[in-house]
Amino acid sequence: MSQDILIVGHGLAGAILAHSLLERGQNVRVIDSCSPHSATQVSAGLINPFIGPKLNIPTDFDNCMDANLHFYQIIEKHAEKKFLQSIDLFRIFLAVTQKDRWNALASPYKKKTISPSQCSDSGLLATYGAGVTKAWKFDSQGFINFSQKSLSSQGRFQEANFDPMRWTDHLVIFCEGYRVIKNQWFNMLPFAPAQGDVLSIESSKGLHASNGTWHMPDGNKGLARVGSTWRHENLESGPSQRARDEIFKRLQFIPSLQNASINSHLSGVRSGTKDRNPIIGRHPKIKSYYLFNGFGSRGCSTIPLAAHEFTNFITQGIPLPQHKNLSRFL
Numbered sequence: 634m635s636q637d638i639l640i641v642g643h644g645l646a647g648a649i650l651a652h653s654l655l656e657r658g659q660n661v662r663v664i665d666s667c668s669p670h671s672a673t674q675v676s677a678g679l680i681n682p683f684i685g686p687k688l689n690i691p692t693d694f695d696n697c698m699d700a701n702l703h704f705y706q707i708i709e710k711h712a713e714k715k716f717l718q719s720i721d722l723f724r725i726f727l728a729v730t731q732k733d734r735w736n737a738l739a740s741p742y743k744k745k746t747i748s749p750s751q752c753s754d755s756g757l758l759a760t761y762g763a764g765v766t767k768a769w770k771f772d773s774q775g776f777i778n779f780s781q782k783s784l785s786s787q788g789r790f791q792e793a794n795f796d797p798m799r800w801t802d803h804l805v806i807f808c809e810g811y812r813v814i815k816n817q818w819f820n821m822l823p824f825a826p827a828q829g830d831v832l833s834i835e836s837s838k839g840l841h842a843s844n845g846t847w848h849m850p851d852g853n854k855g856l857a858r859v860g861s862t863w864r865h866e867n868l869e870s871g872p873s874q875r876a877r878d879e880i881f882k883r884l885q886f887i888p889s890l891q892n893a894s895i896n897s898h899l900s901g902v903r904s905g906t907k908d909r910n911p912i913i914g915r916h917p918k919i920k921s922y923y924l925f926n927g928f929g930s931r932g933c934s935t936i937p938l939a940a941h942e943f944t945n946f947i948t949q950g951i952p953l954p955q956h957k958n959l960s961r962f963l
């Protein structure tokens with residue numbers, strides 16, 4: 634049965650959820666306050682199977698990728714444009730233990746191992762070598778622009794702040810990113826937002842590479858995105874010189890970029906959570922209020938699967954996975 638649904642926030646979470654609900658015949662409206670510091674506007678769109686210094690693969694990574702490929706196959710057909718692209722990512726080892734961990738891993742996402750001298754031939758400084766992994770690059774900003782145009786053309790998008798008196802006859806889903814900390818109905822939940830800076834620099838290096846800090850070529854524009862940083866205080870203070878210095882210091886694995894010109898410098902805030910899982914579900918008392926948030930630093934990988942699960946929950950009453958359900962904190 635079609636329900637009247639309002640989505641508050643048109644970052645990746647709100648936009649993907651809106652299209653997922655529309656596909657199932659729901660009557661969806663989306664509002665966005667176009668506030669600064671949104672995570673989606675600065676996201677590098679890297680989808681990397683190997684997470685953190687221990688190169689762990691998240692247990693649901695295969696399911697996440699299945700959901701991504703399914704979701705973007707439909708969207709890209711409508712848009713007549715590609716948003717998700719398969720890439721090879723050079724994962725630079727920071728220590729011998731990391732290299733040993735890589736060698737011991739059995740994974741279909743592992744492509745090959747590169748010696749320090751082969752890295753050097755590619756202009757990379759890597760004392761312990763590197764591993765080439767199958768990864769993806771997602772054009773977050775391109776997708777958000779397409780989504781806004783598509784929703785606007787159907788009269789479903791509006792630039793506005795949420796006003797509770799205006800939407801009393803709608804089921805409301807809050808997708809406000811880190812601004813959930815200002816949401817009086819859900820800010821009791823254990824969010825852990827983190828600010829991050831990203832630079833766009835002049836770079837002719839065509840390689841996608843990361844040692845925790847990544848270098849992502851930006852099409853054929855002679856630019857690359859590099860970043861990012863982590864800060865848990867002064868979330869809304871914007872880009873800083875300290876972050877800029879930190880990014881260049883950690884980018885020493887590409888020596889030719891040490892004096893690269895900066896084209897732009899942006900910052901945004903990730904809506905992380907204390908247990909690193911999303912927080913989604915229904916308000917315990919206000920039955921028409923829902924939350925879809927907490928995608929932290931991996932939203933590009935995890936949101937399509939969570940949106941699929943949330944859509945099943947709203948339209949068919951199928952329970953949410955317990956490790957994502959906000960009920961785990963009640």
Ligand SMILES: Cc1cc2nc3c(=O)[nH]c(=O)nc-3n(C[C@H](O)[C@H](O)[C@H](O)COP(=O)(O)OP(=O)(O)OC[C@H]3O[C@@H](n4cnc5c(N)ncnc54)[C@H](O)[C@@H]3O)c2cc1C
Nearest residue numbers: 642644645646666668672673676678679810829931932933
């Ligand atoms: C520096 C940086 C780099 C990143 N790189 C990657 C990466 O490479 N790969 C990856 O997977 N993830 C990455 N991420 C994380 C990813 O960007 C996020 O997980 C994802 O964008 C979160 O989307 P969101 O919709 O939850 O939040 P947001 O993008 O912050 O969107 C929230 C939206 O809600 C709106 N809003 C807020 N309050 C209201 C209100 N009351 N009324 C109306 N509208 C409201 C805001 O204007 C905003 O548009 C990165 C994040 C940062 C900060």
